[in-house]
Amino acid sequence: xxxxxxxxxxDEWERRLGEVLSFLRRRVQGxxxxxxxxxxxxxxxxxxxxxxxxxxxxxFRVEVRGIENIPATGGALVVSNxxxxxxLDSVMTQLAIHDSHPQHRFLRMLGADLVFQLPVVGDFARxxxxxxxxxxxxxxxxxxxxxxxxxxEGFKGVGKPFRERYKLQRFxxxxxxxxxxxxxxxxxxxxxxxxxxIYPMVGNAKTLARLLGAPYAPITPTFPFLxxxxxxxxxxKWIIEFxxxxxxxxxxxxxxxxxxxxxxLTDQVRETIQQTLxxxxxxxxxxxx
Numbered sequence: 001x002x003x004x005x006x007x008x009x010x011d012e013w014e015r016r017l018g019e020v021l022s023f024l025r026r027r028v029q030g031x032x033x034x035x036x037x038x039x040x041x042x043x044x045x046x047x048x049x050x051x052x053x054x055x056x057x058x059x060f061r062v063e064v065r066g067i068e069n070i071p072a073t074g075g076a077l078v079v080s081n082x083x084x085x086x087x088l089d090s091v092m093t094q095l096a097i098h099d100s101h102p103q104h105r106f107l108r109m110l111g112a113d114l115v116f117q118l119p120v121v122g123d124f125a126r127x128x129x130x131x132x133x134x135x136x137x138x139x140x141x142x143x144x145x146x147x148x149x150x151x152x153e154g155f156k157g158v159g160k161p162f163r164e165r166y167k168l169q170r171f172x173x174x175x176x177x178x179x180x181x182x183x184x185x186x187x188x189x190x191x192x193x194x195x196x197x198i199y200p201m202v203g204n205a206k207t208l209a210r211l212l213g214a215p216y217a218p219i220t221p222t223f224p225f226l227x228x229x230x231x232x233x234x235x236x237k238w239i240i241e242f243x244x245x246x247x248x249x250x251x252x253x254x255x256x257x258x259x260x261x262x263x264x265l266t267d268q269v270r271e272t273i274q275q276t277l278x279x280x281x282x283x284x285x286x287x288x289x
Contacts, residue, residue, distance in 0.1 A: 019046065037137070038126035039108070048128045052095050055088070059235050060194060062092060064100040065280075066242035069188055072103050075142035076245065077180040078149045079269050080190035081168055081277065082157030085199035085218045088233065089192045090151060094129070096240050097147070107149045108141050110134075110176075114155075114215070135179045142183035149190075150176045152270075159216035161204070165196035166281060168274050174266035177248075181256040181265075186245035189269050191276035194238030197287050199223070236287050239280050243272050 023046040026032050032042040056062045070076070080093060094107040109125070110133035116122040131137050133150065141148050151157065156169040180187050203219030223230030246269060248255075255261050 037131045039129040040127040044128045052091055056092055056095050060238040062096050062238040064096050064240050067100045069242040069244050070101055075145050075185040076147050076188055078188045078190050080151055081273050082151035082153040084195040085201045087158045089195040105147050108146045109149045135175055138179040139183050142185045155215035162200040162202055166277050171266050171270045174262040177262050177266045178256040181248045181251055182253045184249040187269055188245045189243040189272040191241045191273050193280045194236045197236040198233035237289055241276055241280055243276055
């Protein structure tokens with residue numbers, strides 16, 4: 001029995017070593033492709049995802065609900081709440097979809113300008129499928145059949161104080177809804193519970209934020225008081241739930257120019273996410289279990 005377990009472990013390590021060597025050979029030989037937006041699927045699958053998967057499976061223990069609401073093929077827009085002081089919720093959602101979906105779909109994330117201005121972070125975001133949050137880019141991705149993700153609360157959601165956790169901020173003027181209507185793709189509301197507790201933001205050093213040109217400078221129970229250790233996220237239990245898709249194809253592309261309709265649909269999506277957050281919170285046994 002012990003020998004069989006030992007052999008299985010040995011085979012697994014041999015397989016992993018083979019994958020690493022194969023990946024390195026492809027990088028050296030240039031045997032990989034990057035799309036027009038900078039997405040490097042080979043890098044994402046063999047470098048980014050294995051590291052992020054440790055957080056998803058071992059640290060946050062992410063539970064996915066409603067994955068059947070993500071279409072098997074074709075364009076769609078995933079709209080999610082945003083939180084956490086450091087926006088790990090976006091990459092966790094991307095990985096959760098890839099790992100849970102039968103077709104292992106990639107979520108192409110839309111990010112703010114600041115993300116792509118940061119050294120290392122900006123390049124990593126591009127390589128793993130993110131692009132600037134503009135309607136033309138979003139529509140181009142969706143019409144080409146990609147699954148696109150947007151977090152309309154932006155920095156207002158990520159940087160909100162802990163006392164306002166799970167209370168959605170404004171969704172803006174509904175640009176994401178207009179893009180989905182023009183692309184004639186469904187909108188899938190996504191609700192993430194657990195990210196609010198990874199870095200509870202109890203204060204904001206606004207003067208420092210202005211000096212750094214940052215949207216906020218967080219103070220948490222562990223940062224900056226514990227130094228680098230304060231950057232370790234708390235191991236909260238995460239639940240990501242995808243609600244049934246909201247149809248836009250029946251409206252016709254011209255409906256994107258109707259401000260009242262766009263506003264109503266934006267409000268509908270926001271309310272779905274908010275109510276789902278409340279219902280998921282009711283089922284969660286505790287923050288960390």
